[in-house]
Amino acid sequence: MSLLSIKDLSIDFGGIRALIDVNIELEKGSLTGLIGPNGAGKSTVFNIITGIYKPTSGKVIFDGKSISQKPYNNTKLGIARTFQNIRLFKNLTVLDNVKIAQHIHVQYGLFSSFLQYKKYLDGEKSQNIEAMNLLKIFNLDKHAYNLAKNLPYGEQRRLEIARALATKPKLLLLDEPAAGMNPQETKELTDTIRFIRDKFDITILLIEHDMSLVMDLCEDIYVMNYGKIIAHGTPDEIKRNPEVIAAYLGEEDIDEKEILSIEGGA
Amino acid sequence: MKQILKNRLLIFIGLFAIYGIIQILLSTSILNDYYEINIVLMGINIILAVSLNLINGFTGQFSLGHAGFMSIGAYTSAIITYKLGLPFPLAILVGGIAAGIAGILIGIPSLRLKGDYLAITTLGFGEIIRVIFLNTEYVGGASGLSGIPKYTNWTWVFWMAVITIVLIRNFINSSYGRCCVAIREDETAAESMGINTTFYKTLAFTIGAFFAGIGGALYAHNFYIIQPETFNFMKSFDILTMVVLGGLGSITGSILSAIFLTFVYAVLQDYAALRMVIYSLLLIVVMLFRPEGLMGTKEFSLKKLFKKGEKSNEFTLN
Numbered sequence: 001m002s003l004l005s006i007k008d009l010s011i012d013f014g015g016i017r018a019l020i021d022v023n024i025e026l027e028k029g030s031l032t033g034l035i036g037p038n039g040a041g042k043s044t045v046f047n048i049i050t051g052i053y054k055p056t057s058g059k060v061i062f063d064g065k066s067i068s069q070k071p072y073n074n075t076k077l078g079i080a081r082t083f084q085n086i087r088l089f090k091n092l093t094v095l096d097n098v099k100i101a102q103h104i105h106v107q108y109g110l111f112s113s114f115l116q117y118k119k120y121l122d123g124e125k126s127q128n129i130e131a132m133n134l135l136k137i138f139n140l141d142k143h144a145y146n147l148a149k150n151l152p153y154g155e156q157r158r159l160e161i162a163r164a165l166a167t168k169p170k171l172l173l174l175d176e177p178a179a180g181m182n183p184q185e186t187k188e189l190t191d192t193i194r195f196i197r198d199k200f201d202i203t204i205l206l207i208e209h210d211m212s213l214v215m216d217l218c219e220d221i222y223v224m225n226y227g228k229i230i231a232h233g234t235p236d237e238i239k240r241n242p243e244v245i246a247a248y249l250g251e252e253d254i255d256e257k258e259i260l261s262i263e264g265g266a
Numbered sequence: 267m268k269q270i271l272k273n274r275l276l277i278f279i280g281l282f283a284i285y286g287i288i289q290i291l292l293s294t295s296i297l298n299d300y301y302e303i304n305i306v307l308m309g310i311n312i313i314l315a316v317s318l319n320l321i322n323g324f325t326g327q328f329s330l331g332h333a334g335f336m337s338i339g340a341y342t343s344a345i346i347t348y349k350l351g352l353p354f355p356l357a358i359l360v361g362g363i364a365a366g367i368a369g370i371l372i373g374i375p376s377l378r379l380k381g382d383y384l385a386i387t388t389l390g391f392g393e394i395i396r397v398i399f400l401n402t403e404y405v406g407g408a409s410g411l412s413g414i415p416k417y418t419n420w421t422w423v424f425w426m427a428v429i430t431i432v433l434i435r436n437f438i439n440s441s442y443g444r445c446c447v448a449i450r451e452d453e454t455a456a457e458s459m460g461i462n463t464t465f466y467k468t469l470a471f472t473i474g475a476f477f478a479g480i481g482g483a484l485y486a487h488n489f490y491i492i493q494p495e496t497f498n499f500m501k502s503f504d505i506l507t508m509v510v511l512g513g514l515g516s517i518t519g520s521i522l523s524a525i526f527l528t529f530v531y532a533v534l535q536d537y538a539a540l541r542m543v544i545y546s547l548l549l550i551v552v553m554l555f556r557p558e559g560l561m562g563t564k565e566f567s568l569k570k571l572f573k574k575g576e577k578s579n580e581f582t583l584n
Binding site for chain 1: 441445448454455460461
């Protein structure tokens with residue numbers, strides 16, 4: 001059964017069609033890559049799935065339900081994301097970053113937090129334990145009380161993933177998780193992503209420019225260019241797809257062929 | 267658990283000691299009426315500054331309408347005691363609730379706006395509230411309500427300030443309060459973490475307004491008379507000054523700067539001509555050397571005091 005299905009999705013920004021009839025199906029438990037040159041519309045897809053943008057036409061079905069137009073409701077449905085340009089709560093501690101994301105599962109009410117009942121104390125305690133466990137998985141527990149802005153870049157990226165997981169999602173959207181990482185960090189990240197897919201039993205969709213990471217990690221790949229899905233298949237199929245190669249390496253060859261065919265036709 | 271109870275007991279004993287000492291000094295007239303007025307004013311200012319800090323400092327929503335909420339609390343409570351002859355505690359509570367309801371009504375439409383736009387809107391709402399009181403004959407119009415019984419004293423102010431500080435602190439240390447801080451830090455990220463930002467902004471606004479109303483109620487029953495002019499936008503700026511000086515996002519800072527500024531203001535009363543000049547210079551100097559405010563976002567805590575070496579979390583449990 002597919003967890004997420006995107007059907008004929010289009011969106012216009014002013015006069016520009018940023019997405020044209022995009023169709024994506026994600027199987028439960030799959031690890032799917034969404035690749036394509038800059039400006040292809042990958043992040044726009046993410047922004048629609050999470051409810052930040054409203055599509056012009058088409059729909060997104062998540063877990064049998066239509067997604068909401070409110071990002072916070074989609075998080076409650078079980079969609080979590082990271083951002084292309086890291087968006088941590090910079091001036092808060094690493095631990096607080098994770099605890100904020102746990103909010104949708106909070107176990108005590110507003111009233112008991114004013115008076116700090118036992119319910120509040122217990123709830124905070126279990127939140128702390130849970131958050132620390134999560135940080136341990138990402139090897140961030142030693143930084144729990146440091147401010148998020150003081151972490152090195154790679155660890156900030158990891159914290160963003162940890163924070164997204166704290167919402168206990170069914171679907172995790174990673175927007176360029178390896179951006180700005182060195183090969184060693186990318187390698188570690190690959191292992192981490194694979195590990196969380198198995199450990200948390202979730203479905204992952206990731207946008208990435210690092211081809212080695214995508215080819216190594218993903219079982220299924222969608223390729224976008226100019227707002228359209230131009231190819232879909234396994235890493236091996238994608239590697240051999242001429243349209244994908246053209247999109248990445250320039251369209252010189254195709255252009256020449258087109259020109260030739262036009263000339264031939266005339 | 268045991269440690270927490272022990273700390274709470276310690277804090278309570280400490281508070282009771284402060285209360286007792288000042289109460290004895292006041293009742294034996296070592297501190298005369300002049301001091302009492304200013305001490306009570308300090309308490310009221312603490313309530314106002316801490317409640318505004320929840321909105322401006324912790325939730326990051328720049329509000330300039332705090333005097334408006336204060337005036338709603340002041341007028342409502344005055345009507346209850348003076349016009350209806352009902353008891354003071356009820357007046358404080360209803361004053362707070364009335365201001366809280368106004369907070370919801372004003373918050374829902376205006377909190378869609380951000381930054382400067384929100385500041386201007388709240389400023390406008392504050393003025394609207396003032397003008398409504400100005401034109402309501404029932405509450406005396408421009409000449410205001412006079413003859414309000416003087417119920418506010420050290421006891422009331424001290425314990426109301428303590429309640430305000432404790433409740434707002436507890437709120438901030440809860441999952442709900444963390445949502446508000448998350449909104450200040452990054453609204454888009456907060457929203458994608460499942461936080462209904464409009465709801466939490468309105469919640470913070472309402473809680474802030476509620477306590478401003480309580481501050482207003484205490485204010486009304488301290489000075490015999492309230493006039494719409496008392497609650498103009500200058501009053502909002504005064505409260506904002508305390509918050510910024512103390513540190514946006516530090517309750518301790520708000521308390522210290524409310525005490526400090528009330529003190530400075532009282533001391534300078536003898537130099538009427540120079541008062542505003544010295545007051546302003548003082549603010550400029552502090553802001554030059556501590557642009558993040560006296561306390562920044564740091565808080566005083568017993569835990570830190572006892573374990574100096576350990577790096578402590580801003581939001582850990584007491």
